[in-house]
Amino acid sequence: MRPSPVAWLAALAAAPLSLAPAAMAAGELNQPGMIATTDFEYGDYYGAADGSPSDAIPPAPLPSATIQASSPAPNAFAAVGATPCCDLCETDCADACGGDVCCGSSCGGGGFSFCPFHCNLxxxxxxxxxxxxxxxxWFFGGWTQAGIHTENTRFSVEDNDALAFNDHPGRINLHQQWLYFxxxxxxxxxxxWGFRADIMYGTDAVKTQAFGGNPGTWDYQNGWDRxxxxxxxxxxxxxxxxxxDWSVKMGHFFTLxxxxxxxxxxxxxxxxxFTMFNSEPFTHTGALATYSxxxxxxxxxxxxxxxxxxxxQNQGGSMWLGGASVGVTDNVNLTYINYIGNFGAKSAGETGYGHSVVANCTISDRLNYVFQxxxxxxxxxTGFDSIGVNQYLFYSFNDCLAAGAxxxxxxxxGTSYQGLTYGLNYKCHSNIIVRPELRHNWTNENDADLADFNQTVFGVDAIFTY
Known part of the structure; x- marks a missing residue:
């Protein structure tokens, strides 16, 4: 029998409080709702000044153009209360390569060494x-993402409606072939002045088109599907x-x-x-100002x-979008974004309201907790009314390996759904990351159409950035 969602939420929320509450310097502020908080910085939402995935709030320039990995801690073992293995063997490599690598890494080989808390990206x-x-x-670059998963995530058995990105199971999919300039x-x-243009191809692209606009315009139902x-x-x-301290974007851009x-x-x-795919816009067209x-x-x-x-403007779509991102303390960032007005096709021309709250907390130099x-x-x-609560817990072993839930x-x-996902991020190089995961979906609703919603899905993908 699966635990109740309330029990899971309580356990996940309490977990960080019992683990290594060591202090660390404040994380680097990126996009609203995203803060780089651990040695393993798995992403920099909306990217950096050198043109990584987006540039809504540029952090410091990232050498890899998409994913930043900070240097290994000088004494990574000490951070978790163990004996530093590198202190035991670095002299073996000192003559050959200056002691920069150690513990069976052949004095300069990439990837993991024998020491589990040391890696060379x-x-x-x-x-x-x-x-x-x-x-x-000026900037340009891109990435290629491919993956495979075992099952669809579906909300309806009758029409096989897979309300999720990963809806082509049992095959290797090119999810994102992405270029930006x-x-x-x-x-x-x-x-x-500045500008940005992004173009993407793959199975994720058909879910990212401007489907809230008028059919046959921009990239929606305009011959882009293959x-x-x-x-x-x-x-x-x-x-x-x-x-x-002011900046204004005008055009088509990602949501806050x-x-x-x-x-x-x-x-x-x-x-x-589920919340991200079903209850959040992906893109907007209009004008958005930022004051810092x-x-x-x-x-x-x-x-x-x-x-x-x-x-x-589909069905007269017109709405306010705004909010604020606040560094409450050195280790806690809080972001509130709201929108009100005519959503267009999504609200059938009616006035609607929505908001998002993200609290991002640095528990230690390795542990990060997020409430959203x-x-x-x-x-x-439309009858479209929803609420979602997501909690994330991330632990970085080093710059190469992190675990998350x-x-x-x-x-x-009126129908409740639950999901529990846990997985790893393994960076075998600064430009390559592999993400295996196991996901459990379930609902307590007694509805025949939801019988196949209770499922366990395994997936793994790889991303190559350039």
Whole structure:
């Protein structure tokens, strides 16, 4: 018998409090709802100033262009109360390679050494470095993601409706072939301009099109689908102006809502939460301003043409999008984003409301806990009313290996669903990450159409960034 969702949520919330509550320096603030908090930085949501997955709030430039891995702790074993193995054997390599590697790593070999808390990722590669210097405001790059999973995640047996990204089981899928290009807007010395363009192909692309817009416009039902679940999308195309503490994006861009994102390198897990896929917009078209003139606080506000729209207004879509991200303490970041108005196709032209809350907490230099919740009321006509609570716990063993768990309770139109996912992230190189996971989905609803929802799904993918 599966434990109740309340019991799971209570256990997951309490877990970090009993584990190694050592202090650490504040994590680096990235996109709302995402903060780099551990030595193993599995993603930098919406990316860096050098043009990683997006550039909504650029952190420090990342040498790998998508995933940043900080240096190993000088005494990683001491951080967990064990004897530092490198102290035992580094002299064996000192003559050959200066003692930089040790414990059976053959004095310079990449990957894992014998010491489980030490790894050598190697030098990252970025195609932009072939033609651009590190001070250039221009950027380009991309990544390739492929994976395989055993089952669909379905909400309805009758129509085989797989309300999730991973909906083609039993085969190796090219999920994301992604390329981006742009210029950073640096307003530190006065008015500056920038832009960004992203294009993607794969099984994830057909779920990222502007399906909230008018059919036949932008990338939705416009000949981009190629069959077999494959297709293309243009998830971002916007210009940006920046001056001092202000910046304004105008065009088609990713949402501020939620914690998980479309861009694969910026998520810990291969699969996505029900809440993210069903109760959060992916993209907007409009104008969005950011103000960062206060210490540890950023404000956001603007107008967008509804939910997942291209450059048209479906059913009069028009809504406010905004909120704030606050560094409450050195180790806790809180983000609140809300939106209100006509969602367009998603609310059938009615006025709706939604918000997202993300609390990101650094428990120790290895342990990170995240609480995230969404609420959406899309109006009476569609009957779309949902609430979701997601909790995440991540532990980094070193720069190469991390473990994570995600517990979700999701309620859609009165029906509750639960999910428990746990997995690993293994970086065999600065540009390559492998993400195996095991996911359990279940519901206590007595509904024949939901009989196949109770399932266990195994999946694994790999991401190569460049």
């Amino acid at each position: 190697g030098e990252p590669f970025a195609v932009s470095s072939l033609v651009l210097n590190e001070c250039s405001p 742009g210029k950073n807007a640096d307003g530190s010395d006065g008015l500056d 069959g077999g679940g494959y297709g293309g999308a243009l998830p971002q195309l916007y210009g940006e102006l920046a001056c001092g 809502v939620g914690y998980e994102v479309v861009a694969a390198p910026d998520n810990f897990f291969y699969s996505h939460a 003139g206060f210490e540890n606080v950023e404000f956001y506000g603007g107008w967008v043409a509804g939910w997942d729209t291209g450059f048209t 919740s969404d609420y959406v009321d899309a109006g009476d006509v 995600r517990m979700e309770w999701y309620k859609l139109d």
